Amino acid sequence: MRLIALRTGRLIGLLWLVSVLVFLALRLSPGDPAAMLLGPKSGRVDIEPALAELRSQMGLDRSLPVQYGIWTKRVVMGDFGASNRSGVPVREMVFEALPVTLWLIGLALVVALPISIFLGIVGAANERRAIGRVVRLIATISLATPAFWIGIILIEIFAVKLDWLPAGGYVSLLDSPVEFAEHMVLPVAALATFMIGVLTRYVYAEAIEVRRQPYIRTAHAEGLPGRVIELRFVARNALIPLIAVAGAQVGALIGGAVLSEQLFGLPGVGQLVLNGVLGRDYQVVQGTVLITTVFVLLITEVAEVAYRLVDPRLRT
């Protein structure tokens, strides 16, 4: 009970911190949202009065603490404002974009996890043999290759040369499951290839560590076949912490997804933030980052709890 209270407190603290940082970062970056909104005309001198009026309309003429206060007050009540370009409510925009990003990351994890686990465990079991070397090589290459580069290669091969799959775009699962799948294959493959590097290295390192533990020596002393020892004992010991790691990966991946979304033209949160920043659309950026943060924290938290439930030592 106390733990839950503690974690909720930490969650709120983190959210507050994120909100302040996003708010400040936007105000500190050059560019005037009102000027951007008025477009090329704003270069003319007689536009000043219009600009000033727009600024006061948007509340930009107030002091920063007051602006922050107004925004927070609205956010707490569930109002994230609206885009000052399209007028669409930010919440609506985010909840349209978030599933796209979550699908991308989720599917990439589903593809990457089993492959990484297999490579990591088999690689560790053959640490000093050729197989171990090959696994380490695969992991390093995969880690060192940016997802967007893999994406470009994939588009080149499967969309341009072979014309098997669309090069970009997004169709909602609800509209057409087949088209949804077609559009997701390449971005998921690109992101998964990169994730395999990170996760394989983790599983491998963990399995190497576990294999040196006295309880694995006990298993050997009992004459258990190597297959049983590696796939049952080493694997379970090494994979429990992976749950938490995979959860934490989601956060890191949203950052990485920005590039993939851009490359494959997926209307996810990455795109939303990017366009918001470029257009100085404060409300959109602030709202998107905040809502996404909530999701990331929740997923991390769930993974952490799941990890604690699976590990018998932490259960009690």
Next chain:
Amino acid sequence: MIRQHAGSGRSELALGRRTSSEAPTERFFQISNLAVSFRSGDTQSLGVVDCSLAVSEATRVGLIGESGSGKSVTALAALGLLDPTTATLGESSSISFMGRELVGMTLGELREIRGSEIAIVFQDPMNALNPVFRVGDQMAAALRAKHKMSRSDARQRVLEALHSVEIHASERVIDAYPHQLSGGMRQRVLIGAALLERPRLLIADEPTSALDVTVQADILSMLHSVVTERRMSILLVTHDIGVVAQFCDYLYVMYAGRIVESGPAREIISSPLHPYTIGLLGCTPSLEGGRRRLVTLPGSQPVAGRANAGCAFAPRCSRADGLCRHLTPKMVTHSPGRNLACHHPEIPSTGRTLE
């Protein structure tokens, strides 16, 4: 796994080269001229220099020495459990069990023997059990994988094994995770796991060192009765001469990677011949002896194999002379059943020394 050695070095040949006559044995289990060196990076160190010992059927043999004497390495080597990437066995090392040579066996052949014929109990009950498996599941794993036993049959066997190590709440313990058990309970579980496949020989590496003295006594008496009941042999590896004194029939004393004295346990305890053994006994508090100062051995044990010439114990020995510093003493028969590697052993009756 273990480097291949000449198979002929097994019995007579290997022994013939040595001046000792080994303990009375029908060659049930025998280690001859075991040498183990460890390689880490560019440095080579010796864990065991020269160890020969024998365990007969249904006997309790003790292997005693300070930490670093090579006794645990010997125990691990006996089942081929040393890390093959760092440990190498000496050319003439031989380990035989019921007529079969274990050195040079394939991993598959070794697995047939591990657990089923020779089992080992490790010293660290906190880490020797897998923390994320229920006690029963990890104990049953060997039965299920090696003997293709059904889940319920295996469970039954595990329950019996837990019972035989005097765990009364076996139904509760079988479904517990290791961290939910006390140290003594965990050690019992480990012993129970070792007994599961009814092995002929049990190697126990410091089975009670991590436990409270009272728990130690319980576990030792349990072990004693189980081993006697099943007519098993046990090789008990320990640093605690008090433990072996009550437990063992026969004793080997190891120092800096070599066996320096061996003989019937009672005789060694009552009249030790090697100055090192005398020192070891002097370090043990006794209940009967009244108040007396505990003697400690001066200095510390050299790293096995570091001292190239002479007796490894010479720097700490009050009797050491030029001979000791230049010539490594050989194991020789001192009196029937008692062997010794010392230039100036204690003469029990007169207190004089040889030579």
